[in-house]
Amino acid sequence: MSYKLQFAELLPYWNVLLQGLIFTIVLTVVSTVAGIAVGTAGASARTFGPVWLGRIVAVYVELIRNTPFIVQLFFIFFGLPALGLKLSETTAAFLAMVINLGAYSTEIIRAGIEAVPKGHIEAGLSLAMTKWEVLRRIVLNQAFRKIYPALSSQIIIVMLGSAVVSQISAEDLTYAANFVASRNFRNFEVYLLAALAYLVLAMLTRSLLRALGRVIFKAR
């Protein structure tokens, strides 16, 4: 048996796929920014906050890190309406992504914070800096510098994981690919194209983050 791949049949659907790609990019960018904000707050709460708050954050982190993203997504999209909180598929997708990345980045940033020598914090405080100034200028500044590579790869992992949001019919690249496959039955071609798009996106994100890192964390 020989089968000829027919990529030409995908051409009429280029705008569907492009829209999906754009949704995936927006989803990634928004959830990265919000997720890192959650992570920074979580990590600060865990290291400097009161004990009870730290415990809550720890439970959140472990719950998210030890369950699959798809189950978190289903829980938010199908489970929460039972409690009266109804979300659209797009909102649910964004929320799930932020919660997911928030947990992972909490753990990553916490590792960075713990690597900051205690003497630096004491030195900052003895210079009459307030607690917030010490946190922002001394602790987080150094922590982010250290954990930037780990955070970058987590962002890429989350971006690839976002393919799953198609399962609650949020209209990302995978959803678009499913849609096209359901129309022209060229399953393999469209999934191969989508996979390559993700691959290019992952490589671009990586080099972009590396360049960004060089700008933000200029050599001391």
Added chain:
Amino acid sequence: MLQFSFWDILSNLLIATQWTIVLSLIAFVCGGIVGLALLFMRTSRIPALEWFTKVYIEFFQGTPLLMQLFLFFFGIALFGFEVSPWTAATLALTFWTSAFLTEVWRGCVESIPKGQWEASSSLALSYIEQMRYVILPQASRIAVAPTVGFSVQVIKGTALASIIGFVELTKAGTMLNNATFRPFLVYSLVALIYFCLCFPLSWWAKKIEGRLNVAR
């Protein structure tokens, strides 16, 4: 109409959990074997082999696991073979796992001091012998913690097999939800079962990692 009690739901989920465990074990063991072969290729210093493994790893780490599942599911069918979700899931998860394990293990191999390579090659050991008797015994000690840590990712990865129709824990949850209309309960239980599978492994990985740091 059939009624589902709490225990019906839980027992059905637990039955499906067995398939999650079986799929995770197969993916992890097969992925480990393929990963080890790739590790030898990746560190062989033969350009063609290194290049091949680099492309392989880039592809499997740079595309969503879901896409890989789709590609195996629909791709093999093009050659005229009947593909069950079971075959597609096993293959995709094996290749995906092997790509990540190879990268993890390569890091461990590269952390072995260069002098070990030089000393063993000056003793006229071949490349395979160097790996077998000198490098891997040392590298494997460092590799245990990240490998156990990655096994958590494999268990979570098997949840995606539900999308191509493999009935494991997540798929069973979806089916039970469709039958009972109690999504909150069902997905809470599903998440809880995953947590019970993954948390001990995460905890163990962290513990081994801590022990290694003390030894240093």
